[in-house]
Amino acid sequence: MSGELNSTHGPAARLRGWVSALWGLVFSLIPVLPATADPVFLAEPAPLLATVDTRSVTIAELGIAAAVETLASDGAYRQVAVTGWARPGAERVLFAWPGKQVIVARLPRAQTGRLVPVARETDPDTGTDWVEMRLEGWVAEAALRPSRTPIWEAAWALFATSCTACHERRVPENYTANQWRSYLKVMGPRTGLPEESQALILAFLQRHASDTIHIEEARP
Numbered sequence: 013m014s015g016e017l018n019s020t021h022g023p024a025a026r027l028r029g030w031v032s033a034l035w036g037l038v039f040s041l042i043p044v045l046p047a048t049a050d051p052v053f054l055a056e057p058a059p060l061l062a063t064v065d066t067r068s069v070t071i072a073e074l075g076i077a078a079a080v081e082t083l084a085s086d087g088a089y090r091q092v093a094v095t096g097w098a099r100p101g102a103e104r105v106l107f108a109w110p111g112k113q114v115i116v117a118r119l120p121r122a123q124t125g126r127l128v129p130v131a132r133e134t135d136p137d138t139g140t141d142w143v144e145m146r147l148e149g150w151v152a153e154a155a156l157r158p159s160r161t162p163i164w165e166a167a168w169a170l171f172a173t174s175c176t177a178c179h180e181r182r183v184p185e186n187y188t189a190n191q192w193r194s195y196l197k198v199m200g201p202r203t204g205l206p207e208e209s210q211a212l213i214l215a216f217l218q219r220h221a222s223d224t225i226h227i228e229e230a231r232p
């Protein structure tokens with residue numbers, strides 16, 4: 013019996029041929045899934061952990077509104093990859109774009125060895141080199157949102173009330189992302205809001221600035 017099943021011809025071999033042709037057809041009908049799922053976003057600053065363990069090492073502190081790509085899920089935690097741009101020799105801070113100080117992640121010095129370079133760019137105006145780095149780790153599900161919309165709604169509510177106590181509401185698009193960073197160093201504390209709320213307003217203004225709003229709007 014087993015001799016017949018293993019033979020390369022005869023009725024059993026023909027049957028195996030049909031079965032494998034049928035499987036080929038079934039697999040060809042399954043739609044091809046995209047290689048990477050949609051990104052998710054940080055609603056609050058959160059640690060990127062090396063493992064899902066209470067004693068885990070913190071690889072980095074992720075910034076508000078940073079986009080991360082999902083690799084795996086473990087209930088309360090999600091394994092993610094994050095990418096950001098750094099100056100060679102200053103890899104402890106990753107920015108969303110070369111030259112724009114929109115912080116995606118901050119790393120302790122001891123963790124920079126985990127960064128994997130994925131792209132390089134030289135700013136044509138300044139001649140400055142930038143390296144795009146990738147980092148993987150685990151982040152609490154509670155800190156993540158499927159889109160930036162709820163994050164921006166919370167940010168707008170704070171901006172529209174706390175930043176209008178002394179003067180008119182400023183227009184985010186009238187300043188660059190780097191101008192917003194320096195203004196918020198002075199204006200943030202004037203609001204009397206907790207640091208995390210100031211950081212939320214900063215993230216909102218920096219990603220709606222004159223030199224970033226069009227990049228953000230072009231997102232799928």
Ligand code: HEC
Pocket residue numbers: 171174175176177178179182195196198199200202203213
């Ligand atoms: C306690 C009062 C106060 C609060 C609250 C405040 N500002 Fe200001 N802001 C000022 C004053 C006064 C100036 C004028 C320049 C100076 O004194 O620094 C100013 C100037 C500015 C400027 C300078 C450029 C311009 O258009 O004149 C910007 C931008 C700005 N504020 C944004 C903000 C934002 C964003 C917030 C909320 C995070 C905020 N401000 C909250 C008092 C305040």
